[in-house]
Structures are given as structure tokens and as C-alpha cells.
Amino acid sequence: MELRHLRAFLTIAEEGAITRAAARLHIGQPALSRTLRQLETHLGVLLVDRSTHHLELTAAGRTFRDKAAAALAAVDTALDxxxxxxxxxxxxxxxxxxxxxxxxxxxxxxxxxxxxxxxxxxxxxxxxxxxxxxxxxxxxxxxxxxxxxxxxxxxxEERVAAVPAGSELAEHDSLTLADLAAWPIAMNTVAGTTTPDLWPAAARPTAAIEVTNTDEWLTAIAAGRAVGITTSATRHLHAHPAIAYRPLTDAPPVxxxxxxxxxxxxxxxxxxxxxxxxxxxxxxx
CATH class of the missing domain: 3.40.190.10 (Periplasmic binding protein-like II)
Known part of the structure; x- marks a missing residue:
């Protein structure tokens, strides 16, 4: 096995398709497929599920992805x-x-x-x-x-509510989870700490807007499409003229x-x- 086997696999995992990965690596699709098979043969496991229309990693593939990324990062650091x-x-x-x-x-x-x-x-x-x-x-x-x-x-860290600055919610000095439940909730599914489990089962919000990073989260709230829950640290680094941060009195700290x-x-x-x-x-x- 060589480093090119790890780089090939990680590119496939990132692109989600052999064709796009081959184009990114500037090699032919058959050659990339052979490289992947060599790696799977060496490890004795199937890393990529090819049975569906959209290529997906197997459970072993997801585990190996982190190991391969860490190994390449260590090599890149050593050669820097x-x-x-x-x-x-x-x-x-x-x-x-x-x-x-x-x-x-x-x-x-x-x-x-x-x-x-x-x-x-x-x-x-x-x-x-x-x-x-x-x-x-x-x-x-x-x-x-x-x-x-x-x-x-x-x-x-104490939790705070992030609400559109011109909304009725922004007129309050503090808010509760129940105050937010009528609004769609912006939830960062990649690195956030807000989930429907914050609310009692019978009083959870009926709508959510899924985002993948802080910038998308801020934009959804500033545009008046949603409200959000975050920690007190966010209001210091991510102040926004269209967003008001208010203490959330009944949510557990993070x-x-x-x-x-x-x-x-x-x-x-x-x-x-x-x-x-x-x-x-x-x-x-």
C-alpha cells in the first residue's frame, strides 16, 4: 500500500462518485477503481457501497476515512x-x-x-x-x-436565544424555550448543540431549518426565517445588526x-x- 491509495480513497469519499474523484485526481476512472479495489483487498473489507445510485461509504469505510485522513495529515506535517x-x-x-x-x-x-x-x-x-x-x-x-x-x-456556558432584531421576541429582556417553539428553529446539524430534545416531548417546535455552519445559521436568523439557540460565547464573536441575543432562562448550560x-x-x-x-x-x- 502507498499514500496514493489513501489519497484516492479520501477523494472518492469527499466527491461521492468515482467519476468526479477521477477527474479531480487527473486519472482515468478504471485506474481509480483498481486503486480502490487494491486498498479494499489489502484491508479485507468493503469500504464503498456501490450498490446504490449514489456512492456511499460502508461502516468500515467511515471508520477508515478518519484513520486515513489522520495518517495523511501526519505525513504532510512531517514533510512540511x-x-x-x-x-x-x-x-x-x-x-x-x-x-x-x-x-x-x-x-x-x-x-x-x-x-x-x-x-x-x-x-x-x-x-x-x-x-x-x-x-x-x-x-x-x-x-x-x-x-x-x-x-x-x-x-x-449559558445558552442564549438568537432572534431576528425586528421581531416581537426581540422586545423581551429574556426568553424561554416555549417562547421560541412557535418559530422554525435553525439547527446546525454538523457542529451545533441544539436538538429537539431541549424541549419537552409535547411542546417541541414543529419546524426546523437545517444548516451546516455558523454563517448559514446567522443568515437564516437575520433574514427572519428562523430563531436559534446558542451559547453566550456566540454573541461576542458573531454580533450581527439584524440579530438580537437574549438570555434563555430555562435551557441547561453547555x-x-x-x-x-x-x-x-x-x-x-x-x-x-x-x-x-x-x-x-x-x-x-
């Missing part, structure tokens, strides 16, 4: 000439990072660790790219169920955690980041 002088610490986050504590964290890091660049990367993914090897450590909200991760609780992969050599600066994050959080409370 910059890593010979300073190995950056990559901090992933799917939406508002550390809220209004983000800038203090970055400034403190630059002061205390000038030889180790801290790269903040927004990746709209449930683990902010952590399981795929795109980052070394991640700021995650809500329950973390991905296997093989170590987590450290930083704080609990845990904010630092997470990193276990079982693999972690970046040596991860313990320093964990310590500094706790200090920044404590200083702002």
Missing part, C-alpha cells in the same frame, strides 16, 4: 519544511472558539511561548478536525462521543471542553495550552 524549525500547535474550533476569551488566550500564548506558533483553525466538524488529524487540540461544546479522545472541562487524541504522541505543548486556557477562563470569571 516549517516543522523542522517550529512545530505549530493547531487549535481547532467549530464556531465561536473561546468567545471573548479567545483574544486574551492568543495574546497570552504569544507572550509565554513565542517559539511555538498557536494556529486557530475553524473547522465545521463535530470534533473540529481532531479525529481527522487536522488539528492537535480542539475546543468542543456539548457531549463528546468520538472514541479515542481525552477531554478537559473548561467551563459551562459544557466547553478542550480535547485531544489519546494513544498517539500529542504535541508537546498541549499541557501548556490546557493550563493557560484554565488561567484565562478563571481570570474572566
Amino acid at each position: 519544511p516549517r516543522s523542522l524549525t517550529a512545530l505549530p500547535l493547531r487549535l481547532g474550533h467549530p464556531w465561536p472558539a473561546l468567545g471573548d476569551r479567545t483574544v486574551p488566550l492568543l495574546r497570552r500564548w504569544d507572550e509565554e511561548h513565542p517559539d511555538v506558533p498557536l494556529e486557530l483553525r475553524r473547522i465545521d466538524d463535530r470534533t473540529a478536525g481532531l479525529t481527522q488529524g487536522k488539528v492537535d487540540v480542539a475546543l468542543l461544546r456539548g457531549e463528546v462521543t468520538a472514541p479515542g479522545l481525552v477531554t478537559e472541562l473548561l467551563l459551562h 459544557p466547553l471542553l478542550l480535547a485531544w487524541r489519546s494513544g498517539t504522541p500529542a504535541h508537546p505543548a498541549v499541557p501548556d495550552l490546557v493550563r493557560l486556557a484554565h488561567e484565562v477562563v478563571a481570570a474572566e470569571q
Whole structure:
């Protein structure tokens, strides 16, 4: 097996079709199909289900996708000439990072660790790219169920409602879940923490607008198509003239955690980041 087998599989997984993947890789479709079969033969499992009109990954394929992505990310890092002088610490986050504590964290890091660049990367993914090897450590909200991760609780964030600025809801000083139930709810299905389970079973909203990132979420609310629920950190990093944020009095807070992969050599600066994050959080409370 060679790296080209992993790159071929990941391209197929991203494109969802052999034809598009072959065009992206600038190779013929038969050659790409042979490469995929070689990989499946080596692993002894079927990675791609070809029985449906739309190509889909099997359960084994979905598991292997993360492993392959992490392996290629490690190779790319090892072959990056910059890593010979300073190995950056990559901090992933799917939406508002550390809220209004983000800038203090970055400034403190630059002061205390000038030889180790801290790269903040927004990746709209449930683990902010952590399981795929795109980052070394991640700021995650809500329950973390991905296997093989170590987590450290930083704080609990209060939930707030995000409503169109010109709506009747914006006239209230605070809101409840029942106040929002009559509106369609914007739900980020990729990295959000809002689900219908927040509401009692008999009083759940009847409509939802599914979005895949924070920008789509903000647009749906600003346009008056939906309301949303988020954490207090969002209003600091994503202020919008057409959106009003109001305290949500009856929704449980959201845990904010630092997470990193276990079982693999972690970046040596991860313990320093964990310590500094706790200090920044404590200083702002």
C-alpha cells in the first residue's frame, strides 16, 4: 500500500462518485477503481457501497476515512519544511472558539511561548478536525462521543436565544424555550448543540431549518426565517445588526471542553495550552 491509495480513497469519499474523484485526481476512472479495489483487498473489507445510485461509504469505510485522513495529515506535517524549525500547535474550533476569551488566550500564548506558533483553525466538524488529524487540540461544546479522545472541562456556558432584531421576541429582556417553539428553529446539524430534545416531548417546535455552519445559521436568523439557540460565547464573536441575543432562562448550560487524541504522541505543548486556557477562563470569571 502507498499514500496514493489513501489519497484516492479520501477523494472518492469527499466527491461521492468515482467519476468526479477521477477527474479531480487527473486519472482515468478504471485506474481509480483498481486503486480502490487494491486498498479494499489489502484491508479485507468493503469500504464503498456501490450498490446504490449514489456512492456511499460502508461502516468500515467511515471508520477508515478518519484513520486515513489522520495518517495523511501526519505525513504532510512531517514533510512540511516549517516543522523542522517550529512545530505549530493547531487549535481547532467549530464556531465561536473561546468567545471573548479567545483574544486574551492568543495574546497570552504569544507572550509565554513565542517559539511555538498557536494556529486557530475553524473547522465545521463535530470534533473540529481532531479525529481527522487536522488539528492537535480542539475546543468542543456539548457531549463528546468520538472514541479515542481525552477531554478537559473548561467551563459551562449559558445558552442564549438568537432572534431576528425586528421581531416581537426581540422586545423581551429574556426568553424561554416555549417562547421560541412557535418559530422554525435553525439547527446546525454538523457542529451545533441544539436538538429537539431541549424541549419537552409535547411542546417541541414543529419546524426546523437545517444548516451546516455558523454563517448559514446567522443568515437564516437575520433574514427572519428562523430563531436559534446558542451559547453566550456566540454573541461576542458573531454580533450581527439584524440579530438580537437574549438570555434563555430555562435551557441547561453547555459544557466547553478542550480535547485531544489519546494513544498517539500529542504535541508537546498541549499541557501548556490546557493550563493557560484554565488561567484565562478563571481570570474572566
